[in-house]
Amino acid sequence: MRRQVKIGGVLRQALMLVICAISLYPIWFAIQTALKTSRAYTLNPTGFPAHPTLQNITNVLFHLPVPRWALNSALVTLGSVGISTIFALLAGYAIVFGGVRGMGFLLRVNIGLMVVPPVTLLVPMFVLMVNLGLINTLPSVIIFYSGLMVPFSVFFFVNFFRQIPGELIEAATVDGSGQLTTLRRVVLPMSFAATFTLVIVNAIWAWTELLIALVFLQNEGRLTLMAGLTQFQGRYTIDQPLVLAAVLMAIVPVVLIYLAGQRFFIRGLTAGIGK
Amino acid sequence: MNRRRQRWRRLWPYGFAGPAIVAIGFTFLYPLVQVIRYSFYTGSAGDQIYVGTANYSFVFNDPTFRISLFNNLKLLATVPVMTALALLIALMLNDQIRGWRQYRAIVFLPFILPAAAVGITFSFLLERNGGINTLLSDVGLGFLAQDWLGSPHLATPSIGAVIIWQQLGFGVVVFSAALLGLPAETVEAAQIDGASWWKIQRRIVIPQIRGIIEFFVTLEAITVLSQVFTYVYVLTAGGPADSSSVLEYYIWTNGFAQGSTGIASAVAVLMLGMASVLIVIYMRLHTRNVEM
Numbered sequence: 007m008r009r010q011v012k013i014g015g016v017l018r019q020a021l022m023l024v025i026c027a028i029s030l031y032p033i034w035f036a037i038q039t040a041l042k043t044s045r046a047y048t049l050n051p052t053g054f055p056a057h058p059t060l061q062n063i064t065n066v067l068f069h070l071p072v073p074r075w076a077l078n079s080a081l082v083t084l085g086s087v088g089i090s091t092i093f094a095l096l097a098g099y100a101i102v103f104g105g106v107r108g109m110g111f112l113l114r115v116n117i118g119l120m121v122v123p124p125v126t127l128l129v130p131m132f133v134l135m136v137n138l139g140l141i142n143t144l145p146s147v148i149i150f151y152s153g154l155m156v157p158f159s160v161f162f163f164v165n166f167f168r169q170i171p172g173e174l175i176e177a178a179t180v181d182g183s184g185q186l187t188t189l190r191r192v193v194l195p196m197s198f199a200a201t202f203t204l205v206i207v208n209a210i211w212a213w214t215e216l217l218i219a220l221v222f223l224q225n226e227g228r229l230t231l232m233a234g235l236t237q238f239q240g241r242y243t244i245d246q247p248l249v250l251a252a253v254l255m256a257i258v259p260v261v262l263i264y265l266a267g268q269r270f271f272i273r274g275l276t277a278g279i280g281k
Numbered sequence: 282m283n284r285r286r287q288r289w290r291r292l293w294p295y296g297f298a299g300p301a302i303v304a305i306g307f308t309f310l311y312p313l314v315q316v317i318r319y320s321f322y323t324g325s326a327g328d329q330i331y332v333g334t335a336n337y338s339f340v341f342n343d344p345t346f347r348i349s350l351f352n353n354l355k356l357l358a359t360v361p362v363m364t365a366l367a368l369l370i371a372l373m374l375n376d377q378i379r380g381w382r383q384y385r386a387i388v389f390l391p392f393i394l395p396a397a398a399v400g401i402t403f404s405f406l407l408e409r410n411g412g413i414n415t416l417l418s419d420v421g422l423g424f425l426a427q428d429w430l431g432s433p434h435l436a437t438p439s440i441g442a443v444i445i446w447q448q449l450g451f452g453v454v455v456f457s458a459a460l461l462g463l464p465a466e467t468v469e470a471a472q473i474d475g476a477s478w479w480k481i482q483r484r485i486v487i488p489q490i491r492g493i494i495e496f497f498v499t500l501e502a503i504t505v506l507s508q509v510f511t512y513v514y515v516l517t518a519g520g521p522a523d524s525s526s527v528l529e530y531y532i533w534t535n536g537f538a539q540g541s542t543g544i545a546s547a548v549a550v551l552m553l554g555m556a557s558v559l560i561v562i563y564m565r566l567h568t569r570n571v572e573m
Contacts, residue, residue: 014478018373022380025370026387029450033390035412036402051405052415090304097301104294112298117567118560119309121500123507125529126549126556127308129542130315153308156301185293214395216511217529221537232397236515239401246405256398264393268386271393276455 033257040251047247062251072252074227075234082144082219082230083212086151087205090159093152095201098163099189103175113164119157125217132221146222147230151215155208162274166200167193199270206267207274210260231256313553319546336547345523346548349531352437356505356527359441359448364498366445367452372482374453375460385457389450396447400515403443404430407516433524436517440525443512448501455497459490496566503559507552528552 039047041058066072101109131150132141140146170193178188194201219233229237238252264271289296320336322329340346370388374381391399406412407429414426429439463486471481487494510529513519519526519534526534528548536545 015378018376018378019380022370022373022378022384026384028446029388029391032399032402032406032446033394035406036398039405048410050415051410051412052419093300093304096297100294100297104297106294109294109298112302114564114568116305118564119305121503121556121560121563122309122313123503123529123552123556125507125510125532126316126553127312128532129319129536129545129549130312131308132537133315133319133542134311150308153304156304156308160301185297210393214397216395216397216514217533220514221533232395232511235397235401239404239515249401250405253398253401256395260393260395261390264390272389272454272458276458 036250036253036257039247040254042247044245044247051246062247063254065248066251066255070238070252071226071229071234072231072238072255075229075231076255078144078228079213079231082147082151083209085144085148086155086212087208089148089152090155090208091201091205093156094159094163094204095189095194095197097156097160098167099185099193101160101164102167102170103172113161116157116160120161124154128218128221131218135222141222142224142228144223144228147219150218150222151212155211159204159208162200162204163197166197170196202267203270203274206263206270210263213256213260316546316549316553319542320550321543323541323543332543336543337551340544340547340551345526346531348523349526349528352525352527353506353509355437356441356444356509357502359445359505360498360501363445363449363452363501364494367449367497368456368487368494370449370453371456371460372486374457375486385453388453391447392450392454394447396511397515399447400443400512403446404516407439430517431521433521436521436525440509440512440516443516444505444509448504452497452501455493456490459493460486463489492566492569496563499559499563499566503556503563506559507556 035052038055039051040062041055041060043057043059043061046055046057100106101113135141135146135150138146140149174192175188178192179185214232215230216232216236219230220236223229223233226234226237235249235252235256238249242248319329321331321333323332323336324330374385378384408414409428409431413429414423417423417426427435430436467485467489468481471485476484507529509527510533513525513527513530514533517525519530528551532545532548532552535541535548
């Protein structure tokens with residue numbers, strides 16, 4: 007019996023190591039390829055870089071339009087996450103503490119909207135942005151992203167606020183302070199960790215979105231990093247190391263945030279499941 | 282002034298919910314109504330001509346549409362695979378084998394990476410002279426080397442493999458969280474009775490997280506049906522010769538590369554129809570969970 011357990015343990019460790027190797031290999035492949043010259047890559051695509059070079063990374067960081075795209079992505083992410091978080095914070099507070107009829111219905115619709123495929127909204131939104139003269143500008147993407155993030159954000163805040171005792175809010179409001187003051191002075195300080203979690207989840211989504219950015223933005227100088235990457239891929243088909251250096255630019259910020267706040271990630275990204 | 286204040290006391294929830302309601306109307310309700318309308322028209326935004334159901338009949342007779350739809354259905358096969366794998370890994374980790382936290386963190390990592398970055402990296406790994414084929418011949422399995430993205434019957438399965446690679450960690454984390462919340466007593470009782478590991482998992486553990494499994498399956502089915510554009514775009518661009526196109530990609534080529542919004546809208550409506558079944562299931566699962 008004990009022997010069996012031991013063998014089972016070794017087997018599991020071996021299995022997990024294999025799975026982890028598969029999970030990490032493509033990332034390692036991108037890193038080591040970015041450190042090779044194009045010639046070295048063609049000769050040996052999988053080997054360890056014999057003469058590592060920072061040429062591709064400095065090219066991407068200083069000479070090609072990648073920093074510009076990264077800046078655009080950062081602006082889009084900041085703008086859309088900021089707007090959707092504020093909208094959802096207010097709505098979540100009203101739904102939980104407002105005690106008004108009809109909010110339950112709103113909540114149910116909201117849950118359905120969380121999983122509506124964005125591609126089905128794309129054609130009318132494109133036409134609308136053309137008519138508003140916003141197409142090919144960052145605000146067009148910021149507006150659409152903000153709206154798309156609202157349903158999940160509202161859902162997230164509602165779930166969190168339900169854990170706060172209503173008496174606390176009533177007491178604060180009876181004191182004569184307005185709702186906005188209660189929200190700012192009482193609720194927000196308690197919600198710091200939850201808000202941070204939501205911001206991370208939404209920021210990851212905005213940073214990684216491709217389809218909308220691809221359709222709405224056309225000038226090279228206005229692309230987001232994801233849209234730019236795909237253009238890069240098409241332009242430098244035979245310079246894999248250079249393309250993968252740009253890919254690393256897109257991955258590094260996400261991985262850094264992940265390493266810094268892993269528990270926030272896991273809590274936030276599993277929030278759409280169950281309660 | 283006083284009256285206004287009183288009215289605000291009653292109506293502030295609407296004021297607070299206002300911006301979110303407007304945003305939802307603007308981003309969801311307006312486009313959902315418009316896309317249905319567009320699907321009966323042809324022409325560009327400026328001068329539109331009513332064509333009845335012509336867009337729909339065009340689409341149904343277009344072989345590329347059928348291929349795209351079929352590919353989405355093929356990709357649905359990734360859902361049971363990633364669910365079973367994720368469940369197995371989560372069950373192993375749940376016995377708190379040494380290093381389980383680190384394992385979980387590593388398996389989860391792919392899920393948060395940008396799909397475009399993942400897809401581009403895999404496009405180089407799966408090239409004819411790319412990383413995977415080189416690795417295969419390095420270990421003496423060169424005969425297994427394939428043109429993973431360049432052959433019509435392998436392109437879609439390859440896309441599916443990349444999707445599994447990226448989504449697996451999400452399942453592991455979701456199932457792990459559910460397993461951590463289970464009471465230990467039932468399993469301990471079964472262990473005393475001498476039941477085997479697999480039997481305990483199947484009879485006692487898995488049934489208890491059934492609700493979460495249903496959630497995951499629904500969510501992933503929606504994802505695979507309607508949110509895989511990025512993978513297809515960067516891995517194969519729908520090729521070779523449209524053989525790996527999916528509905529989203531069809532909408533994109535017709536609506537934006539070729540400018541026929543009517544056809545793109547008709548496909549969007551069809552996709553909504555299919556997705557709405559899953560969306561309703563998703564909403565049901567939510568209400569049930571709230572009641573639990």
